[in-house]
Amino acid sequence: MEKAKLGTKSIWAGEKDQLAFGATQVPVVHSVSFGYDDMDEWYEVAVGKKKGHIYGRNTNPTVQAFEEKIRILEGAEAATSFSTGMAAISNTLGTLLFPGDRIVSIKDTYGGTNKIFTEFLPKQQVEVVLCDTGDHDAIEQEIERGCKVLYLESPTNPTVKITDIKRMASAGKAAGAIVVVDNTFATPVNQNPLELGADLVIHSATKFLGGHADALGGSVCGSKELVEAVYHYREINGATLDPMAAYLLLRGMKTLKLRIDQQNKNAQEIAEFLKSIELVEDVFYPGLETHPNHDIAKEQMNGFGGMLSFSVKGGVETVRHLLPKLKFANRAANLGSVETVVGPSRTTSHVECTPEERAAMGIPEGLIRYSAGIEDIDDLKQDLEQAFKALPSNIMIKN
Numbered sequence: 001m002e003k004a005k006l007g008t009k010s011i012w013a014g015e016k017d018q019l020a021f022g023a024t025q026v027p028v029v030h031s032v033s034f035g036y037d038d039m040d041e042w043y044e045v046a047v048g049k050k051k052g053h054i055y056g057r058n059t060n061p062t063v064q065a066f067e068e069k070i071r072i073l074e075g076a077e078a079a080t081s082f083s084t085g086m087a088a089i090s091n092t093l094g095t096l097l098f099p100g101d102r103i104v105s106i107k108d109t110y111g112g113t114n115k116i117f118t119e120f121l122p123k124q125q126v127e128v129v130l131c132d133t134g135d136h137d138a139i140e141q142e143i144e145r146g147c148k149v150l151y152l153e154s155p156t157n158p159t160v161k162i163t164d165i166k167r168m169a170s171a172g173k174a175a176g177a178i179v180v181v182d183n184t185f186a187t188p189v190n191q192n193p194l195e196l197g198a199d200l201v202i203h204s205a206t207k208f209l210g211g212h213a214d215a216l217g218g219s220v221c222g223s224k225e226l227v228e229a230v231y232h233y234r235e236i237n238g239a240t241l242d243p244m245a246a247y248l249l250l251r252g253m254k255t256l257k258l259r260i261d262q263q264n265k266n267a268q269e270i271a272e273f274l275k276s277i278e279l280v281e282d283v284f285y286p287g288l289e290t291h292p293n294h295d296i297a298k299e300q301m302n303g304f305g306g307m308l309s310f311s312v313k314g315g316v317e318t319v320r321h322l323l324p325k326l327k328f329a330n331r332a333a334n335l336g337s338v339e340t341v342v343g344p345s346r347t348t349s350h351v352e353c354t355p356e357e358r359a360a361m362g363i364p365e366g367l368i369r370y371s372a373g374i375e376d377i378d379d380l381k382q383d384l385e386q387a388f389k390a391l392p393s394n395i396m397i398k399n
């Protein structure tokens with residue numbers, strides 16, 4: 001399996017060991033507990049001497065199939081899973097950081113992650129240093145001052161900024177830090193942080209991995225030692241992935257390669273198309289040569305991803321009129337689904353922040369996050385075109 005290509009792995013990986021009764025699909029095992037008539041066998045499973053399951057908060061066969069699939073897709077030694085992407089992030093940081101520790105990260109992480117950095121970790125006497133994203137020299141300087149964890153996200157949510165993972169991971173390792181990368185936007189199809197030197201790779205499986213906006217989940221992949229520590233934190237603190245959600249994520253992941261290839265293509269075309277529209281102020285997409293770190297993205301990514309964002313002239317007022325006119329897009333706080341999803345960052349990824357905080361992160365109030373679906377590209381382009389054309393004349397004139 002390890003030698004197969006990614007499209008093949010996304011279909012076959014992780015499933016075989018969990019099939020029962022000749023079923024060709026992984027069953028959804030809803031049982032909370034797993035019973036034993038033999039007291040010695042029960043004991044051996046309970047202490048980890050024998051394979052098996054004891055209690056659903058710890059392990060479950062359907063959940064294990066999901067963990068094994070993401071483990072193989074990320075090329076990791078071990079993987080564990082969570083009820084959400086945020087649970088994956090908070091449990092990982094909870095495992096690694098103690099009072100007096102220092103973490104270095106970037107200003108542009110996902111809004112929820114940013115709240116952990118600015119609201120929760122300081123309360124636990126963890127020093128958090130957030131550097132300007134893309135300012136590699138500044139990040140390196142902070143790493144060299146010493147840190148327990150270096151936490152990166154690339155591309156970022158929502159302005160798709162790129163950090164040189166290889167360079168930062170190497171600086172992190174030299175300083176003795178554990179390097180953690182949120183790979184949600186890229187997916188293992190487009191980027192392999194472990195190959196670039198990261199120690200742990202995190203996903204909100206809710207997004208591209210599941211791909212159908214019908215299940216929440218998260219994962220952490222890396223070395224056996226680190227993943228076991230994170231698993232232990234999770235099994236006790238209880239942010240377990242539900243078996244039904246694991247099943248839906250597994251089913252979604254079978255088409256991961258196909259979906260991501262199509263989303264990469266659609267996002268690139270939409271980004272180029274938006275550049276030609278007069279009311280569009282700025283387009284953010286790592287696949288555009290105008291992106292400040294296009295070269296780094298080209299080096300470390302196999303594809304530029306399905307996410308882009310753009311700002312419009314007229315700010316919030318234009319957004320208010322434009323988005324409801326789109327026929328082939330859900331206006332929702334999600335991304336990575338087969339359907340195109342749009343939303344203003346002020347209502348989605350960075351709703352937890354004040355306008356001032358968003359401004360400090362370089363997120364204009366008129367920024368629209370666009371998650372390209374797998375629809376036919378001509379329909380997506382025509383849809384945007386008609387929505388811009390149908391804007392009230394006062395908006396067109398003011399701009």
Ligand SMILES: Cc1ncc(COP(=O)(O)O)c(C=O)c1O
Pocket residue numbers: 084085086087110112153157182184185203204205206207216217218349
């Ligand atoms: C990059 C990134 N990481 C983590 C998360 C959190 O994931 P979840 O909503 O599954 O908790 C999100 C959610 O949008 C995200 O975009």
